[in-house]
Amino acid sequence: MASVILSARGLTRHFGGLRAVDGVDFDLQTGDIHALIGPNGAGKTTFVGLLSGRIPAQSGTIALAGEDITRLPAHARVKKGIAYTFQITSVYPRLSVFDNVALAVQQTATRDLASDVAAALSRVNLADRATQTAGTLSYGHQRLLELGMGLALRPRVLILDEPTQGLASGEIANFKQLVRSLAPETTVLLIEHNMDVVMDLATRITVLAAGRHLATGTPSEIRANPAVQDAYLGGHDASA
Numbered sequence: 752m753a754s755v756i757l758s759a760r761g762l763t764r765h766f767g768g769l770r771a772v773d774g775v776d777f778d779l780q781t782g783d784i785h786a787l788i789g790p791n792g793a794g795k796t797t798f799v800g801l802l803s804g805r806i807p808a809q810s811g812t813i814a815l816a817g818e819d820i821t822r823l824p825a826h827a828r829v830k831k832g833i834a835y836t837f838q839i840t841s842v843y844p845r846l847s848v849f850d851n852v853a854l855a856v857q858q859t860a861t862r863d864l865a866s867d868v869a870a871a872l873s874r875v876n877l878a879d880r881a882t883q884t885a886g887t888l889s890y891g892h893q894r895l896l897e898l899g900m901g902l903a904l905r906p907r908v909l910i911l912d913e914p915t916q917g918l919a920s921g922e923i924a925n926f927k928q929l930v931r932s933l934a935p936e937t938t939v940l941l942i943e944h945n946m947d948v949v950m951d952l953a954t955r956i957t958v959l960a961a962g963r964h965l966a967t968g969t970p971s972e973i974r975a976n977p978a979v980q981d982a983y984l985g986g987h988d989a990s991a
């Protein structure tokens with residue numbers, strides 16, 4: 752049976768009277784590609800912000816491989832293996848592609864910076880652009896660079912917030928292939944609005960609605976779930 756790498760119990764964050772995340776229980780199984788979906792304002796970004804430590808929880812607990820990390824600051828969670836593209840991997844436009852990844856590698860206990868950077872760059876197919884100034888890369892290549900920077904941290908859990916937004920369809924195909932190649936060493940949690948990507952890529956899906964956990968299941972279970980269809984898919988089959 753698969754083990755749980757990251758879990759949340761009763762996780763809660765309100766903003767004034769707004770219940771952005773409200774008592775959410777969640778389990779991320781090791782090796783999964785787990786998609787988090789839900790209508791706009793459902794609480795997805797807040798939820799991954801709580802997991803990564805970017806936003807402090809008001810109540811509830813978070814555990815990484817059984818260890819309580821609820822009170823750890825974000826940088827300590829990065830050290831423990833949770834990488835969140837939002838906080839870690841914004842590209843420095845004036846630095847070279849190589850130097851951008853080197854900044855991420857430096858946060859790890861690396862023994863050979865140059866070869867670790869080269870490995871991360873070849874993973875995202877940017878090895879031939881190492882000397883290019885990052886700001887001159889195409890948008891799609893900048894997103895790949897972000898991913899390379901996240902991977903360079905060698906995370907156990909990689910959290911991606913809308914990674915395919917703005918990518919061309921060929922770039923999305925490459926992205927899917929890349930994410931699949933990360934398992935089982937890296938477990939992926941992604942917020943994704945593109946339902947084709949979700950249904951094709953995710954091994955498991957969690958649906959949030961109005962800050963609450965609505966459902967978790969395989970893509971076919973989620974497609975068939977009437978509550979999900981009502982709350983999120985407007986009563987239509989997601990595959991339609």
Ligand SMILES: Nc1ncnc2c1ncn2[C@@H]1O[C@H](COP(=O)(O)OP(=O)(O)OP(=O)(O)O)[C@@H](O)[C@H]1O
Nearest residue numbers: 766769770771789790791792793794795796797798
């Ligand atoms: N810092 C904040 N202060 C006040 N309200 C906030 C804050 N951050 C988020 N919210 C509110 O909390 C709710 C959940 O927002 P969140 O961004 O987590 O949702 P989301 O599911 O990621 O939405 P989207 O799909 O549109 O990105 C929204 O109503 C949002 O306006």
